[in-house]
Amino acid sequence: MATAATCVEVGITSSEPLLKVVELVKHFPLRRGLLSALRGGPQPAVRAVDGVSFEVKRGEILGIVGESGCGKTTMGRALLRLTEPQKGQIIFDGTDILRLSPQELKPLRRKMQIVFQDPYESMNPRLNVFRIVAEPLRLQNLTHSRDEEIERVRRALAEVEMTPPDEYMYRYPHELSGGQRQRIAIARALVLEPDFIVADEPVSMLDVSIRGGILNLMLRLSKEKGVTFVYITHDLATARHICDRIGVMYLGKFVEEGPADAVVTSPLHPYTKALLSAVLVPDPGRKSLQTVLSGEVPNAIHPPSGCRLHPRCPLARPICQEQEPELVDKGNGHRVACHFA
Amino acid sequence: MAFFEVKELTMYYRTLRGQVKAVDGVSFAIEKGKALGIAGESGCGKSSMATTLLRLLPNNGQIMGGQVLMDGQSLLDMPEEQFRRRIRWKRISMIFQGAMNALNPVHRVGHQIMEAILTHEDVSPTEARRRAEDLLNMVGINPKRFDDFPHEFSGGMKQRVVIAMALACNPDLVIADEPTTALDVIVQAQVLKAIDDLRQRLGLSMIMITHDLSVIAQMCDDVAIMYAGRIVEHGSAVDVYSQPLHPYTAGLVRAFPNIAAGRSTIRSIPGSPPNLIDPPTGCRFHPRCPLADGRCRAEEPAFQVVAGRHAVACHKADVLAGGVDIWQQRQLA
Numbered sequence A: 001m002a003t004a005a006t007c008v009e010v011g012i013t014s015s016e017p018l019l020k021v022v023e024l025v026k027h028f029p030l031r032r033g034l035l036s037a038l039r040g041g042p043q044p045a046v047r048a049v050d051g052v053s054f055e056v057k058r059g060e061i062l063g064i065v066g067e068s069g070c071g072k073t074t075m076g077r078a079l080l081r082l083t084e085p086q087k088g089q090i091i092f093d094g095t096d097i098l099r100l101s102p103q104e105l106k107p108l109r110r111k112m113q114i115v116f117q118d119p120y121e122s123m124n125p126r127l128n129v130f131r132i133v134a135e136p137l138r139l140q141n142l143t144h145s146r147d148e149e150i151e152r153v154r155r156a157l158a159e160v161e162m163t164p165p166d167e168y169m170y171r172y173p174h175e176l177s178g179g180q181r182q183r184i185a186i187a188r189a190l191v192l193e194p195d196f197i198v199a200d201e202p203v204s205m206l207d208v209s210i211r212g213g214i215l216n217l218m219l220r221l222s223k224e225k226g227v228t229f230v231y232i233t234h235d236l237a238t239a240r241h242i243c244d245r246i247g248v249m250y251l252g253k254f255v256e257e258g259p260a261d262a263v264v265t266s267p268l269h270p271y272t273k274a275l276l277s278a279v280l281v282p283d284p285g286r287k288s289l290q291t292v293l294s295g296e297v298p299n300a301i302h303p304p305s306g307c308r309l310h311p312r313c314p315l316a317r318p319i320c321q322e323q324e325p326e327l328v329d330k331g332n333g334h335r336v337a338c339h340f341a
Numbered sequence B: 001m002a003f004f005e006v007k008e009l010t011m012y013y014r015t016l017r018g019q020v021k022a023v024d025g026v027s028f029a030i031e032k033g034k035a036l037g038i039a040g041e042s043g044c045g046k047s048s049m050a051t052t053l054l055r056l057l058p059n060n061g062q063i064m065g066g067q068v069l070m071d072g073q074s075l076l077d078m079p080e081e082q083f084r085r086r087i088r089w090k091r092i093s094m095i096f097q098g099a100m101n102a103l104n105p106v107h108r109v110g111h112q113i114m115e116a117i118l119t120h121e122d123v124s125p126t127e128a129r130r131r132a133e134d135l136l137n138m139v140g141i142n143p144k145r146f147d148d149f150p151h152e153f154s155g156g157m158k159q160r161v162v163i164a165m166a167l168a169c170n171p172d173l174v175i176a177d178e179p180t181t182a183l184d185v186i187v188q189a190q191v192l193k194a195i196d197d198l199r200q201r202l203g204l205s206m207i208m209i210t211h212d213l214s215v216i217a218q219m220c221d222d223v224a225i226m227y228a229g230r231i232v233e234h235g236s237a238v239d240v241y242s243q244p245l246h247p248y249t250a251g252l253v254r255a256f257p258n259i260a261a262g263r264s265t266i267r268s269i270p271g272s273p274p275n276l277i278d279p280p281t282g283c284r285f286h287p288r289c290p291l292a293d294g295r296c297r298a299e300e301p302a303f304q305v306v307a308g309r310h311a312v313a314c315h316k317a318d319v320l321a322g323g324v325d326i327w328q329q330r331q332l333a
Ligand SMILES: Nc1ncnc2c1ncn2[C@@H]1O[C@H](COP(=O)(O)OP(=O)(O)OP(=O)(O)O)[C@@H](O)[C@H]1O
Pocket: A028, A046, A047, A048, A067, A068, A069, A070, A071, A072, A073, A074, A075, A117, A300, B151, B152, B153, B155, B182, B183, B184
């Protein structure tokens, strides 16, 4: 990777964060039942993102891993204001985008793109591949001629190995396999050549051969063009390979965050350790299906008191129920939230 | 005779640009109670093969030939009415790719399972409800949550509901298409364990479609590797993983990311997936194969048993049997 790092364009100051998130909160209010309305008290809500702070430097890839349903997608969408957070700051390139009006936000949209997690839900089934990928170009009035538009769509499709592009351009989503739809979602995000991409499980349906190509593409874009990524994934092995840093989420909070290698090779938080121990081995001679962290996943409406992991944590002690651990730096930017880390 | 047999199954999609040869002469067999894993590149025809077995093809999908036999009974030429009443969902069911997002958001989860029972069997609603509760219990969800809506469930729980629906009519064979791709590794292990326990307990046979070789390693007895609409290698998981004989399989096994390995470039298999409207001549893998020669470009290799149950379609299987790392140089390049 040493060679790739030296390719970073001159002028990109990699010490300045491109994105700084401060105490971001996104709750989904629930409709209240009659009984609880009569009783009063606070409105119940799904606390999907519950106070998250981090920074991503220009050209870095920040990996986000964590439990299914812990708030990763909600956070990713909030970063682009596709869902409105209740609190916090999202400072992108020096501007708090939560303070911008829709008009002020529009030019920024060109620089910030998202690869949606579910290619089955996120695509209009009535548009063909060409229209789906060209749509962001049209919304931003970026192309001057049809030929130019076609050319840019072709290029984006080729980048994600949908080749020959003309074979796929005029197909509809239902005429594509799961992994092909996923690659269309990536092409749509790339077509604007953004500075910042939230990639929400962009390769979960791809086999290793195509996955490798796309992850290497992300790596190349980040190191050569200074594109910054928030890469949400369940795949710790590839996260370790391509990310500069990894953040681990549990129930709406970061429980650990630090340099990718440090998080994977010397995890500090019990939840991170459990995640790593559950990674399956690709060896039929070594069965490794085991239950780590028993107990039902608590819901994000009434998260447990104190440390949110305490009902499932093998190391929990009385203080864990009472006091919420803060995310503290244990050196080298490796942060963890656990009383006993 | 195997419990479930597929012979030379061929299914093409008609499109404006020509026929997409998604399933092109696929053969395999499964013994009762065994699990077969099917792996292969995105778009190589795995889901198409599954929907062909269940006869749930879109309008432009056309079965061109081949046979599917269950207990010796031929399924493809059975009248649709009979297939629907006796086979689909009752004897063969499926967990669809992306299904947990397809749960109806405005219906309670328990009712959706009940519905699956009521549409396929002639039972009273009370009986269906009792069975739906049992099924929830079986997949590890408290039946008290019968009246919850899908959005009140976590991803892992929704996936377990989908599994419960596939088991609703006590099938003999379950086809699971990427059942855990959307889940974190801890929940994935829980869901796989639930499937595995049920399989053992109920004596189910299973086809597990996934791109994740580690899932197959943990769940399946046998594995078949698909490339461009065809099966290129088949054998016990232990044999195929430890001694892949097809260059594509060898590339897959080699490129599988390993969390224990240090930071390095991600390995992949160079080249692009083939065009299924106009697949390469001879061996379909030849444009990407480091061993390809004139014969590979001209002549399609036959699918042949090499040892025991281990079979492969490659002119040069003996090169890999000799243990040569054919991908080494490509990777350095
Ligand atoms: N529009 C919504 N209304 C109510 N609750 C929601 C909404 N969107 C998400 N949630 C809830 O917020 C929580 C976080 O969901 P989110 O999709 O962000 O999780 P995730 O970490 O991306 O999960 P996964 O790994 O399964 O993709 C979940 O409990 C979810 O049910």
